[in-house]
Amino acid sequence: MMLSKLLGSEWMKIKRKGLWFLTLLGPLGVIGLTMVNYGVRKDYLLAQSEDDWAYYLDNVAALTPMALVLGIVILTSLLASIEAQTNAWKMWLALPVRRGSVYLSKYLIAAVLLLVSSCILAVGTAVYGMTLGLGDDIPWLSILEYSFYPWVASQALIALHLWCALTSSNQGFTVSLGIVGVIAVIIPVYLPDWVIWKWPSLVSELDNPWSSGVIGVGAGLLLFMAGMLHFSRKDVG
Numbered sequence: 001m002m003l004s005k006l007l008g009s010e011w012m013k014i015k016r017k018g019l020w021f022l023t024l025l026g027p028l029g030v031i032g033l034t035m036v037n038y039g040v041r042k043d044y045l046l047a048q049s050e051d052d053w054a055y056y057l058d059n060v061a062a063l064t065p066m067a068l069v070l071g072i073v074i075l076t077s078l079l080a081s082i083e084a085q086t087n088a089w090k091m092w093l094a095l096p097v098r099r100g101s102v103y104l105s106k107y108l109i110a111a112v113l114l115l116v117s118s119c120i121l122a123v124g125t126a127v128y129g130m131t132l133g134l135g136d137d138i139p140w141l142s143i144l145e146y147s148f149y150p151w152v153a154s155q156a157l158i159a160l161h162l163w164c165a166l167t168s169s170n171q172g173f174t175v176s177l178g179i180v181g182v183i184a185v186i187i188p189v190y191l192p193d194w195v196i197w198k199w200p201s202l203v204s205e206l207d208n209p210w211s212s213g214v215i216g217v218g219a220g221l222l223l224f225m226a227g228m229l230h231f232s233r234k235d236v237g
Helices: 002-015 019-046 052-085 089-093 099-131 140-153 155-167 171-186 196-201 209-233
Strands: none
Touching (some): 099 140, 099 209, 155 171, 155 196
């Protein structure tokens, strides 16, 4: 019951912070850039592969990790700043609520918003692909995999950035960490598999997108527990 009340309170807060706009901006930005790409050189792109749908999904997938990482950095920072801007942390944590529940509510809000973004990306990818006339054999399973696997693999990133945003007194460190992530996600093929920002790209030596998802969820659970423990013991505000 306490968690449900915390989640309700968080939903009320984000309505005034424009987080829903950011939730829409990420996937629409990916589809928008893909539309520009195909609008300018559609004939050239269609000539690159015999499987037009597969090549199209590869183009979408190349943009998705960057949008996802940027979304994680911005969302977690904004979720942490809601109380910080009004100096409300001490008053909020003085109430009979567990700090772990507060931390969990923040994580769930970030994860759900990004899941909504993935849903929008899946719909947008399918609709625009159909308008391009890529073929009647629509690869629905591949569309879902390209849209939701990065979200699954990004659970560790959500946990890491939320941990830093909620416990770091120096927001410059949080921003710097986000910049490192954005740079890293641009060059995933050059990074070793243990680099956390590589996982949403679904690129690994195992050549199996599920491997990135499993690693992301497992590491995300560990980072979430560490962050929650740190937050529960730290004097915030």
